[in-house]
Amino acid sequence: MIKQSGSGSLTTEQKQFYEEQGYLIIPHLLSQEDLSSARDAMTQKVSMIADELFEDGLITDKLEDRPFPNRLAELFQHLTAENFLKYGRSWRDRIPGYFTLMSNPKILDAVESLIGGELFANPVYNVRPKVPRVAAGAVPWHQDKSYWPDANANPVITVWIPLVDANEVNGCLHIKPQTHRKRVLKWHRETYTGTGYTALKDSQLGKTETVALPVPAGSAILFNDRCLHMSTPNLSHEVRWSVDLRYQPTDQDPMPQHGVGFLARSHKYPTRVATLSDWLAEKSEHSD
Ligand SMILES: O=C(O)CCC(=O)C(=O)O
Numbered sequence: 001m002i003k004q005s006g007s008g009s010l011t012t013e014q015k016q017f018y019e020e021q022g023y024l025i026i027p028h029l030l031s032q033e034d035l036s037s038a039r040d041a042m043t044q045k046v047s048m049i050a051d052e053l054f055e056d057g058l059i060t061d062k063l064e065d066r067p068f069p070n071r072l073a074e075l076f077q078h079l080t081a082e083n084f085l086k087y088g089r090s091w092r093d094r095i096p097g098y099f100t101l102m103s104n105p106k107i108l109d110a111v112e113s114l115i116g117g118e119l120f121a122n123p124v125y126n127v128r129p130k131v132p133r134v135a136a137g138a139v140p141w142h143q144d145k146s147y148w149p150d151a152n153a154n155p156v157i158t159v160w161i162p163l164v165d166a167n168e169v170n171g172c173l174h175i176k177p178q179t180h181r182k183r184v185l186k187w188h189r190e191t192y193t194g195t196g197y198t199a200l201k202d203s204q205l206g207k208t209e210t211v212a213l214p215v216p217a218g219s220a221i222l223f224n225d226r227c228l229h230m231s232t233p234n235l236s237h238e239v240r241w242s243v244d245l246r247y248q249p250t251d252q253d254p255m256p257q258h259g260v261g262f263l264a265r266s267h268k269y270p271t272r273v274a275t276l277s278d279w280l281a282e283k284s285e286h287s288d
Pocket of ligand 1 (some may be wrong): 128130137139144158160171172173229230231242244
């Protein structure tokens with residue numbers, strides 16, 4: 001069954017902007033209700049981390065009453081970046097709430113407007129708890145395609161969505177418009193965050209202006225996988241919670257080396273669209 005349209009379809013002007021600039025902001029694409037399943041999944045993970053920190057004797061209070069943007073930041077307030085990085089700079093758990101978000105019809109409508117209605121959700125999706133003071137929160141200039149250099153030339157679209165307002169204090173995305181027309185630049189693995197991001201040198205960035213993209217919670221920033229982008233450190237006291245999801249046409253490489261993606265929408269083969277059970281079982285398509 002094709003899920004009902006979520007009315008996230010783009011206007012001609014929005015499509016034109018994306019084609020010309022390589023990115024697009026869709027303010028308030030998702031409501032708080034749309035985000036709730038993912039927020040619950042993140043909350044579940046934070047509770048698991050609090051339990052572990054407590055059992056390891058690193059904290060004496062699990063801060064169960066703290067609000068979503070604060071709790072994880074406060075749990076690590078007196079701990080080290082290494083303590084935090086034990087849990088990873090980004091998370092890719094198979095918790096049902098993430099599948100609900102990745103299958104949200106509003107997101108799929110927007111992506112369909114750009115690349116058609118045969119949509120595969122790329123296995124690379126990240127939940128990013130950008131906590132203050134951890135160097136790995138700031139992501140260096142890169143092109144997403146540096147993570148899949150051998151994939152074919154068909155588009156991979158990142159859909160970046162903050163669960164809290166993202167701004168220049170807590171480290172919003174920054175982008176270089178029109179760089180989606182560039183080839184994949186020679187990248188290196190940075191060594192200062194301890195997590196090995198792919199990164200570009202300043203000398204490779206060219207003269208294109210940098211645009212900061214502060215956006216309210218639930219907005220979406222869509223960008224092409226060749227578009228140069230980065231994010232700045234989190235200088236606030238709260239977590240800059242975001243997700244980056246990726247979608248591609250079904251004729252792009254499914255990239256099994258990164259995990260198992262799933263058929264998110266298909267007009268040709270609607271019965272093959274993956275269900276939650278398929279996704280939890282790491283099956284990319286539904287079969288009876
Ligand atoms: O969320 C961030 O800070 C960076 C995201 C990013 O680089 C990406 O989605 O490729």
